[in-house]
Amino acid sequence: MRSLYISLFSEYYKSRKTLAFWAAILLPVIICTLVSFGFYSNADKILPLKFSGMMLWARYSSATLNVMGFLIMPFYVIFMAFSVNNIEHKNDTWKTLFAQPLNKFSIYAAKYLFAVLLIFICLALFGALTLGFGYILQSLVPKYTFNQYNPVTFLFNSYAKLFFSSLGILSLQLILSLIWADFLKPMGIGFVGTIMGIVTASLNWKFAYLIPYSLPTLALQLTKVKKGGDPLAFEVFSREIYTSLIFATAFFIIGYFIVSKKSIK
Amino acid sequence: MSAFAIETVGLNFNFGSQTIVKDLSLQVPKGSIYGFLGPNGAGKTTTIKILLNLLQSPADQVFIFGKEINRNRIATLKRIGALVEQPAIYGHLTGKENLINRCILLGINKNKSTEMLALVGLTDAASKKAAQYSLGMKQRLGIALALVSDPELLLLDEPTNGLDPNGIIEVRNLMVELATKHQKTILVSSHLLAEIERTATHVGIINKGQLLFQGTINELHQLSKPMLEIEINDVEKASDLLINCGYQVAENDGKKLSIPYKNDKENAEINTLLVQNGFMISALYKQRKDLENLFLDITKNN
Numbered sequence: 001m002r003s004l005y006i007s008l009f010s011e012y013y014k015s016r017k018t019l020a021f022w023a024a025i026l027l028p029v030i031i032c033t034l035v036s037f038g039f040y041s042n043a044d045k046i047l048p049l050k051f052s053g054m055m056l057w058a059r060y061s062s063a064t065l066n067v068m069g070f071l072i073m074p075f076y077v078i079f080m081a082f083s084v085n086n087i088e089h090k091n092d093t094w095k096t097l098f099a100q101p102l103n104k105f106s107i108y109a110a111k112y113l114f115a116v117l118l119i120f121i122c123l124a125l126f127g128a129l130t131l132g133f134g135y136i137l138q139s140l141v142p143k144y145t146f147n148q149y150n151p152v153t154f155l156f157n158s159y160a161k162l163f164f165s166s167l168g169i170l171s172l173q174l175i176l177s178l179i180w181a182d183f184l185k186p187m188g189i190g191f192v193g194t195i196m197g198i199v200t201a202s203l204n205w206k207f208a209y210l211i212p213y214s215l216p217t218l219a220l221q222l223t224k225v226k227k228g229g230d231p232l233a234f235e236v237f238s239r240e241i242y243t244s245l246i247f248a249t250a251f252f253i254i255g256y257f258i259v260s261k262k263s264i265k
Numbered sequence: 266m267s268a269f270a271i272e273t274v275g276l277n278f279n280f281g282s283q284t285i286v287k288d289l290s291l292q293v294p295k296g297s298i299y300g301f302l303g304p305n306g307a308g309k310t311t312t313i314k315i316l317l318n319l320l321q322s323p324a325d326q327v328f329i330f331g332k333e334i335n336r337n338r339i340a341t342l343k344r345i346g347a348l349v350e351q352p353a354i355y356g357h358l359t360g361k362e363n364l365i366n367r368c369i370l371l372g373i374n375k376n377k378s379t380e381m382l383a384l385v386g387l388t389d390a391a392s393k394k395a396a397q398y399s400l401g402m403k404q405r406l407g408i409a410l411a412l413v414s415d416p417e418l419l420l421l422d423e424p425t426n427g428l429d430p431n432g433i434i435e436v437r438n439l440m441v442e443l444a445t446k447h448q449k450t451i452l453v454s455s456h457l458l459a460e461i462e463r464t465a466t467h468v469g470i471i472n473k474g475q476l477l478f479q480g481t482i483n484e485l486h487q488l489s490k491p492m493l494e495i496e497i498n499d500v501e502k503a504s505d506l507l508i509n510c511g512y513q514v515a516e517n518d519g520k521k522l523s524i525p526y527k528n529d530k531e532n533a534e535i536n537t538l539l540v541q542n543g544f545m546i547s548a549l550y551k552q553r554k555d556l557e558n559l560f561l562d563i564t565k566n567n
Contacts, residue, residue: 010369073552093353099317100370101342
């Protein structure tokens with residue numbers, strides 16, 4: 001356990017000055033700021049639509065959620081998986097990492113956990129900033145109805161779904177970037193996978209849930225507000241999430257076997 | 266309790282169908298500086314990677330401090346510090362941060378990083394990004410990283426690569442100090458034979474994955490047969506005279522003659538013979554074959 005903790009802390013220490021680390025913070029700050037600015041500057045066009053508090057929150061948060069879930073999230077996860085391994089590939093440091101008195105599981109699990117943590121921080125910030133900026137918008141544009149509805153559960157459930165649905169992609173991409181040191185192969189496969197995932201999910205292909213890359217899109221489809229329905233009436237642990245967690249566990253175990261047999265030539 | 270810090274027993278290692286290390290039986294005594302010599306591609310780095318368990322060795326062929334490496338990987342690595350090939354450092358971190366990161370991984374006090382930077386003369390460059398370091402500075406940082414855990418056994422793969430003459434002397438002195446004052450065992454690979462000759466107490470010579478020689482530095486020198494070198498005015502005629510008188514002229518390079526050395530009395534007889542026959546001798550001395558030539562002889566025959 002101590003071995004895992006120090007490996008994880010080392011991952012933070014050596015990554016804290018990299019783009020991958022700061023992307024977890026900058027991405028939500030930039031996107032939430034832009035969306036909020038859009039709602040602020042277009043208040044005169046939105047107010048006449050007379051949204052209820054619930055619908056206004058749904059409209060406002062889905063602007064971020066959709067951009068994030070459909071496009072940015074899969075690529076962000078792919079980039080994160082690439083970054084945690086690339087730091088070793090680029091500096092040729094696998095040999096020193098594996099020459100330390102640490103078990104290989106800790107080294108591998110720390111990389112995985114660090115990527116999971118960054119995704120978690122990123123999505124938690126998205127949720128928190130969406131909420132925070134919503135209330136700031138309310139104070140800047142008092143005619144908005146953000147104060148009529150408490151969106152905490154809705155936001156929590158939505159981002160929790162997005163988080164769990166991305167873990168399958170993360171585990172798979174971590175293996176790809178572990179095997180290949182170059183940028184193109186893991187990113188290329190991830191890119192093709194993501195496009196395929198979006199297309200199959202959007203077409204509602206019945207086996208789309210078996211493709212890890214389609215899971216974030218599928219997870220968000222379920223959170224769309226139906227007419228007359230309550231946006232909170234969706235379960236977090238749906239079939240897509242279970243599939244993602246099964247993929248994540250299976251690929252994580254496969255990845256460990258690859259690491260344990262990895263020879264440093 | 267094994268007397269050897271490193272012992273390999275008939276170690277074999279292949280990359281696919283290519284044999285890299287063949288029946289290698291290294292014996293590195295505790296407290297020694299073991300010079301691991303060989304030309305490029307001889308299998309030195311592969312052997313060092315096997316000793317670090319970076320490459321999986323067959324069971325019961327590699328023992329570090331008497332313990333089989335595959336079954337005791339973590340306990341063994343706790344006792345080893347290593348510099349393998351080019352120093353592996355994080356370019357986006359400063360020299361000090363690289364050392365702190367290693368301290369984190371090893372669970373040791375971060376203040377050790379300052380001490381190590383001073384030891385390798387990088388205190389002034391502590392806050393500079395390692396990517397901006399010269400090759401020599403990277404090499405020094407690599408040595409500092411290897412030393413930070415205060416290991417009992419140091420594996421240094423060509424540690425003076427890229428260092429200037431002062432740096433080479435410093436590393437050489439550091440190795441001697443670590444072995445003599447701190448009882449460290451050091452395995453240092455190199456193709457700079459003169460350097461190994463100056464520091465090593467023991468030598469192993471490897472070529473094409475096979476160990477050609479292993480022993481103390483004195484045993485290696487004894488393999489080298491001394492020669493009597495004669496610098497003389499008319500080399501050809503002097504050579505004919507000596508051959509006619511029953512001496513064996515091993516080498517005639519046009520400027521001097523080399524004759525296998527037997528004893529001082531025979532040296533005097535040869536000197537007298539040449540002088541009496543009107544030759545002018547400018548120098549006559551006993552010369553031991555240097556390690557470089559000896560190394561070439563050994564590897565050439567393999």
